[in-house]
Amino acid sequence: MVSRVELFALIRRDARVEGLSVRALADRHGVHRRTVRQALGSAVPPPRKTPARSSPVTGPLREAMDEILRADLDAPRKQRHTAHRIWERLVDEHDAEIAYRTVSKYVARRRPEILLEARNRAGVMDGFVPQTHLPGQDAEVDFAEVWVNVGGVDTKCFLFTLRMSFSGKAIHRVYSSQGQEAFFAGHVAAFTELGGVPAGEIRYDNLSSAVRRVCFGRSRVETEKWVLFKSAYGVTSFYCMPGKEGAHEKGGVEGEGGRFRRRWFVPVPKIADISGLAGINDRLAAADHAEDARHIDQRTATIGQDFALEAPLLAALPVDEFDIALTTTPRVDRYARITVRQALYSVPARLIGQTVRAKLDAEELVVLHGSAEVARHPRLTTKGGQHLVLDHYLEVLAGKPGALRGATALVHARQKGWFTATHDAFWAAARAKHGDQAGTRLLIEVLLLHRRMAHAHVIAGIRVTLEAGSVSPDVVAIEARKHAAAAGSTAGDVEVEPPGPQRSRSKVVSLPERRRDSDLPPDSRPAPSVAAYDQLLSNTPKKGNAS
Template identity: 55%
Template sequence: MALTKVELFDQIRRDSWREGLGVRALARKYGVHRRLVREALTQPEPTPRKTPKRRSPQLEPFKKVIDEWLRADLDAPRKQRHTVKRIHRRLLDEQDAAGLSYSTVRDYLAKRKPEIRIEEGRAPAKVFIRQNHPPGEEAEVDFGELWVNLAGVLTKCYLFVYRMSYSGKAIHKIYATSGQEAFLEGHVEAFTRLGGTPTRHIRYDNLTAAVTKVLFRGRLRVENPRWRLFRSHYRCEAFYCERGIEGAHEKGGVEGQIGYFRRNYLSPVPQVDSLAELNARIEHFEQLEDGRRIGARLRTIAQDFAIEAPLLRALPDDHFSTGLLLTPRVDRYGQITVRCCRYSVPIHLIGRTVRVMLHACEVIVYDRHREVARHERLTGKGTETIVLDHYLEALMRKPGAFAGSVALEAARIGGAFTDAHDALWSAARRSLGEPGATRALIEVLLLHRTMDDADVIAGIRAALSVGSFAADVIAVEARKAADARGTGRPTPGIARLSGPATVPAESPQVTSLTRKRLAELPPDTRPLPSVDAYDQLLRRPAPNTCHQSDTHHQESAS
């Protein structure tokens, strides 16, 4: 095995002072030149091997031309500067550099570009200067994209991250949109959980939720009016980074936090039924993060945040409404359009303008100051949410439209229209016919507005057990089911029949009042009535019908 130069020098020196061998003897023993032996005996370290300087004779005649092009690029627009491919093509076409390889030009440009910047007095291409972040003074905010398997559908979502610059304490929230509603709600969530706002500023890139126009003079921005109101309410200042990728390093803490959190806690793709379930998991992940140490820090994230938490600016007492107020008009189908999505409202509002409070996760509809509908917010263009309860009054007048309505199909898919409702409809149809059965069913569906869904379904099953489908009987049994659960009278809900109903395992039986009265009466000792005395009527001979008929004819003839 060949010795390295360091090992060879070590053995030469050891043989020199142990065995007293001279330069010639050491050179013969190790088969090296005497100059190497003298170097090992006189120098503490071996002389580094010289790297041969590669020369490119084919490129030499064109270096001056390439340097001129690179100097001109210093003042050219960033997107219209020479690339390696363009310089190589120009050399072949304009300078007759036949045979000059692309790799030769590439290697020369990689070395020469930074040298020319320095020769011309320009700053190096990338310079990073570490910054000091005092506790409680600065924070960073950004959105990151991720994919979630939401109820079996692969959905693109957005991760809102608010990170304190000193401690690295971060608040994460996943939304279905990155609009201004999610932007403001994420801030409120972070401010509330952290207990205050930074005393200096919060760093942002030029999000459309905050900035409507980027001015070319320094860091001046035209801010969104609603965002400006939000900042003034919470008394926090905004620091906007440079445009594009060049300003990403100015909030590198939150940029790195998004990638770190996505890789460590959101990979592989999460599979959940709702974003609320996923956000509950994220709060648990944040608790695990409190015990982590960032880099070579001595304290954990939680310990550093304990230092800066008392230094945050206190929150105002008043609440800022983060929802966006819209005023759509209800169309003839009883629906409103909000951000290219359609939502149903009660049909008595058709033709009127309603107030809509658009939040990041839900849509709330008001008729003046009264809430009339509440929906989970949709994000897919052209999607719609239809609630069967909103159309019951119209279907009562038009029972023939009930069976094929989109509202009924949506209630079946959502689980609000159960097998118990179908069984009731079938039983009523056999007795009342199609229109009457549908109206009877709608009367029962109206009970869901004032009673709990599970209690109404229990009442339906109890009524069907004795062959009844009357709404009054079902209402009585539903109240009995509510009393049995100890809940009393349930609070009326909004937009009922919009989600799956919880069906109890056992339904109560209807109590027969006749059977109850008979159980309370004393025993009857009287003998049972008999009809034996009337049997003598059966022994009387039948009249002669033929004789009577002849007599009748004779009297008629006379």
């Protein structure tokens, strides 16, 4: 079939070569004379007219749907009409007999048109303006959500990103929250990795970690600690406009978070517990170095090559280190716990009723009493969450052994693998031999050994003791020392004999068993006697004759 362009070319050629009339050309090509005149007038066929089709169902409802879509422009983003909700309103309010698919197709086509009309009326035109950034000057900061498998459970974490505007060099760190401590820790890690501080402005969203109140325009009331941090590091902040209006003002880091997440967090990383985020951050530091070989857009130089130009232009790091930790002075409750950021942490029971000092950073809580550290916990991000250490309650449990079975700290110790099946075996054997209370106290004595001996050595001591049929904590301590000596290490303040020749693991035996051993030489010593002391009895004055 000949296209309209080819048809017009044939008509024009026949007219030019053979000089045929309009009627003759129309007869030869089987077209209307109007088409011939169009071909002779222009080599380009005129566009076909799209016939106006009537919409008997949609037509009367178009204005109603347009009003709903226009009203959505001023409605909250999460409370705007879906196509299904518009269809429901048409049916309820207009008694319309219209299919949902018809409404859906109309809304999908009409919604962007109405948005464009509104922007045109406001004098706003969509598009992007290329930007030029000076080396070593500007940067952008943002948090992005990432998922990490923690102990078999997918957990939401937060990826901190600081991106240099000139080179595109970005530093990434992942934290369990996006609180102020993580905000500061990300900056410190980024500045340390870059070797300096951006000399110009750093662009931010209106994060609560930095901004206490958003005022008119770009005026902000900043948090006191953020002001101190900025002063210490010489940071100049620039706050973007809230919402979508200001998203383009730091578009580089907005896209960087998603790109980096797809590249380095797929598949989802797996860690045993939240403390494993430190290992992920080590891998992210290596990933940041690998990214130096990447090209951005159509640049001929790599990120690393561009950053080499701006690294000498960064402002110097401060001489004194800024303490980013949140310091509080909570009081220890009767359950030997303190509350920090709506989470509960245990401390040694001897501190019940006293005030301690807690320092909370991005991933860890350190508890001090005076100048001595008394507890260390991973940071919790769940409101009302608890992290309890069994060792903190041993003195209390020694007086209340019945409380051990249902202790929350014991549940946590089992989950973390600190309280093992070997402990359970010792506990069961001790209760079977001495009863519940006495057997539990023996277990607590064994648990106290962990304070001055390595965990593996105590476990080894328990196993040897059980094999010998004993449940004595003293035997466990002796066997733990032997295991430490065989391993060539010391256990706390316990003295260990110098390592001697390699020996097999010793067996705990009783004295009667040793006497029956056939390979021992016969004992020729006389049986012990107390006859020599009988003379003392004859010299003892009788009762009543004492002078």
